[in-house]
Amino acid sequence: MKAIISSEYGSPDTLQFNEIENPKPEDNEVLVKVQAASINYGNLVLLKGNPLLARLVYGIRKPKYTIPGGDIAGTVEAVGRNISQFQPGDEVFGDLSSSGWGAFAEYAAVPEKAIARKPLNLSFEEAAAVPMAAVTALQAIRDKGKLKAGQKVLIHGASGGVGTFAVQIAKALGAEVTAVVSTRNVNLAQSLGADHTIDYTKEDFAEQEQNYDLIIGVNGSRSILTYKRKLNNEGIFVNIGGGGSQLFQTMLLGPLFEICGNKKISSFMQSPNKKDLEVVRELIEDGKVKAIIDKIFKLSEAPDAYRYFDEEHLQGKVVLLV
Ligand SMILES: NC(=O)c1ccc[n+]([C@@H]2O[C@H](COP(=O)([O-])OP(=O)(O)OC[C@H]3O[C@@H](n4cnc5c(N)ncnc54)[C@H](OP(=O)(O)O)[C@@H]3O)[C@@H](O)[C@H]2O)c1
Structure with missing residues (x-):
């Protein structure tokens, strides 16, 4: 089969498009014929081996997962002896980032727990755009953010992969949503x-009167103190992503604020799981959430897709068509 191979840490130029042997599913694995895959920030970490701490998991000197690719959508080709939930022909989607990666290839052998049935109303390209970004948004809003219907939510960085799902999922859970975006993304956020909407090139949410019950920092570029000031009493800030300083401040000051006051500043790490993939699928099949795709590349164009993703001003997701 054809696959993208990453045998050293570095830039997208290190990725090779090679012919390798097809994977064989173990007894507890499903062989998926990959139709589409997508890129998330984790792909950049695995590509570059940066931040260095990630190398404790991904390999110290070179990547131990040589076929990258977390988000996957495809068709079940064969199943191992112990598989009961899937059979050949089933259309599936999932996130392999916690189970050995491997989606940037024509076939992937994946554990049953990493995939779920693909939403009926999505193409493979759309389904591949969903898993990590949507589950991240869901867990940040529902679990860390403890959102209740009717609450006011600010999504800072609402137009990229995670942000577009965050707006829709917060709405689906009954929130009044304010999206912070740049000018060209105002219409997208409204749609x-x-x-x-707050166009961050013209207005500053921190200067406005409105405060929020929940602030989701998807690309949180402001100081933690600013976010704290903009929370209502009992309000929660969840730091999904942004600069290193926000992450550092959140980890350092968050526990302190929790002891000293009634506002919560939380760091967050998503955890891929089948149950939440199924929650997201239901939201999609109910018409409450859709996938936004910025650009589709061919599998052989993976280096270009990584470069495009790394520009950080996407409207939705970057997808690889396999
Ligand atoms: N904690 C976790 O478990 C977890 C999981 C997945 C992702 N993440 C993190 O989540 C973040 C977003 O991921 P993603 O895949 O959604 O990335 P992405 O698609 O690249 O996000 C880009 C978006 O961020 C917006 N943006 C960039 N700078 C901004 C700023 N200063 N103010 C407001 N918006 C800004 C851009 O909008 P404009 O073009 O309008 O500027 C663009 O829509 C990343 O930092 C990633 O590391 C964390």
């Missing part, structure tokens, strides 16, 4: 259901 996803945002009740209010």
Whole structure:
């Protein structure tokens, strides 16, 4: 089969498009014929081996997972002896980032727990755009953010992979949503259901009167103190992503604020799981959430896709068509 191979840490130029042997599913694995895959920030970490701490998991000197690719959508080709939930022909989607990666290839042998049935109303390209970004948004809003219907939510960085799902999922859970985006993404945020939009090139949410019950920092570029000031009493800030300083401040000051006051500043790490993939699938099949795709590349164009993703100003997701 054809696959993208990453045998050393570095830039997208290190990726090779090679012919290798097809994987064979173990007894507890499903062989998926990959139709589409997508790129997330984790792909950049695995590509570059940076931050260095990640090498404790991904390999110290070179990547131990040589076929990258977390998000996957495809058709079940064969199943191992112990597989009961899937059979050949089933259309599936999932996130392999916690189970050995391997989606940037024509076939992937994947554990049953990493995949779920693909939403009926999505193409393979759309389904591949969903798993990590949507599950991240869901867990940050529902679990860390403890969102209740009717609450006011600010999504800072609402137009990229995670942000577009965050707006829709917060709406689906009954929130009044304010999306912070740049000018060209105001219409996109409104089309996803945002009740209010703030164009960060013209206005500063921190200077406005409105405070929020929940602030989701998807690309949180402001100081933690600013986010804290903009929370209502009992409000929660969840730091999904942004600069290193936000992450550092959140980890250092978050526990302190929790002891000293009634506002919560939380760091967050998503955890891929089948149950939440199924929650997301239901939201999609109910018409409450859709996938936004910025650009589709061919598998052989993976280095270009990584470079494009790394520009950080996407409208939705970057997808690889296999
Ligand atoms: N904690 C976790 O478990 C977890 C999981 C997945 C992802 N993440 C993190 O989540 C973040 C977003 O991931 P993603 O895949 O959604 O990335 P992405 O698609 O590249 O996000 C880009 C978006 O961020 C917006 N943006 C960039 N700078 C901004 C700024 N200063 N203010 C407001 N918006 C800004 C861009 O909008 P404009 O073009 O309008 O600027 C663009 O829509 C990353 O930092 C990633 O590391 C964390």
